[in-house]
Amino acid sequence: MLPFLKIMVKNLLAGPSTEAFPFAPAHTPARFRGKANHDKNKCILCGICRHVCAAGAIQMRVVEDGSGVEYVLWHNSCVFCGLCAHYCPTKALTMTDDWHLAHRGEDRFAVREDSFVRYGQCSTCGARIQPRPAVIVEALGTRYPDRFMMCPSCKRESLAKRSVPAKPDMETSETSDE
Amino acid sequence: MFKSLGSLVTRSPWIYRLNAGSCNGCDVEMATTALIPRYDVERLGCKYCGSPRHADIVLISGPLTLRVRDKVLRVFDEIPHPKVTVAVGVCPVTGGAFRDSYTCDTALDQYINLDVIVPGCPPRPQAIIEGIAKALEVWKERMEEGACSRS
Numbered sequence: 001m002l003p004f005l006k007i008m009v010k011n012l013l014a015g016p017s018t019e020a021f022p023f024a025p026a027h028t029p030a031r032f033r034g035k036a037n038h039d040k041n042k043c044i045l046c047g048i049c050r051h052v053c054a055a056g057a058i059q060m061r062v063v064e065d066g067s068g069v070e071y072v073l074w075h076n077s078c079v080f081c082g083l084c085a086h087y088c089p090t091k092a093l094t095m096t097d098d099w100h101l102a103h104r105g106e107d108r109f110a111v112r113e114d115s116f117v118r119y120g121q122c123s124t125c126g127a128r129i130q131p132r133p134a135v136i137v138e139a140l141g142t143r144y145p146d147r148f149m150m151c152p153s154c155k156r157e158s159l160a161k162r163s164v165p166a167k168p169d170m171e172t173s174e175t176s177d178e
Numbered sequence: 179m180f181k182s183l184g185s186l187v188t189r190s191p192w193i194y195r196l197n198a199g200s201c202n203g204c205d206v207e208m209a210t211t212a213l214i215p216r217y218d219v220e221r222l223g224c225k226y227c228g229s230p231r232h233a234d235i236v237l238i239s240g241p242l243t244l245r246v247r248d249k250v251l252r253v254f255d256e257i258p259h260p261k262v263t264v265a266v267g268v269c270p271v272t273g274g275a276f277r278d279s280y281t282c283d284t285a286l287d288q289y290i291n292l293d294v295i296v297p298g299c300p301p302r303p304q305a306i307i308e309g310i311a312k313a314l315e316v317w318k319e320r321m322e323e324g325a326c327s328r329s
Contacts, residue, residue, distance in 0.1 A: 076295065079299035099298070102305055
């Protein structure tokens with residue numbers, strides 16, 4: 001008898017099924033791919049993000065004096081596929097869960113990720129090399145700290161000059177990981 | 179007279195969806211925003227209408243393909259002033275994944291002035307609601323000024 005009463009009471013107790021969003025914060029899943037974030041302190045300018053970007057949203061331009069690279073990621077071109085973050089070897093690019101990107105039309109050229117990454121310098125000859133930020137030096141450059149800060153030619157030179165102890169039983173093992 | 183009507187009418191904007199060659203991803207999200215009680219854009223007083231002549235806020239999706247270009251512009255001109263355009267997704271702004279395609283010559287914003295942009299591919303329903311809330315502000319400003327979006 002009167003089966004709708006049961007449903008009515010159930011719905012009354014359950015509360016509204018509508019999300020309160022514009023008037024209260026919305027729930028965002030933990031792995032939601034929102035706007036990309038570029039950390040210039042981890043970037044080594046390998047350019048793989050620009051290479052894999054499906055929409056061509058990433059631009060890297062060498063500045064006029066050649067001291068570094070201007071890195072721009074346009075959120076209005078990005079299709080939020082997350083390939084850049086997936087392929088970034090140093091995790092400098094990450095996808096945040098921030099989706100509050102709606103903006104006025106006149107602000108369209110301001111909606112971008114803008115950073116300047118400075119080139120590194122060879123510790124011996126001063127030539128331009130890839131950036132050597134502190135995070136990368138700690139992660140990769142601890143085994144051979146001197147050679148890690150050199151340009152390829154200085155590195156080759158230092159390897160050739162180094163004195164190898166003449167031991168008959170050590171023929172190939174010394175240079176195995178270079 | 180216009181002013182007093184303006185304050186009343188801004189409480190219930192009617193929304194019109196315009197598909198400019200979209201892949202339907204954004205259209206599905208727009209339908210979701212309106213039809214599913216979980217998101218329910220009608221709380222803002224919005225209502226989807228079928229005729230461009232009744233519309234106040236236009237939601238545009240798609241990169242404006244050559245095949246629909248003239249039709250889209252004709253329908254857009256039928257919408258009465260002051261209209262507010264909301265670009266849903268990245269396609270209307272830059273072409274998104276379809277940029278430099280042989281089916282579209284240039285992005286939609288070369289033809290139509292975009293007042294609010296909701297980037298995403300597609301944007302989530304909450305982001306569309308956020309964009310509509312921004313469009314409401316724009317629309318209120320327009321009604322106070324009595325200005326047109328395109329003349």
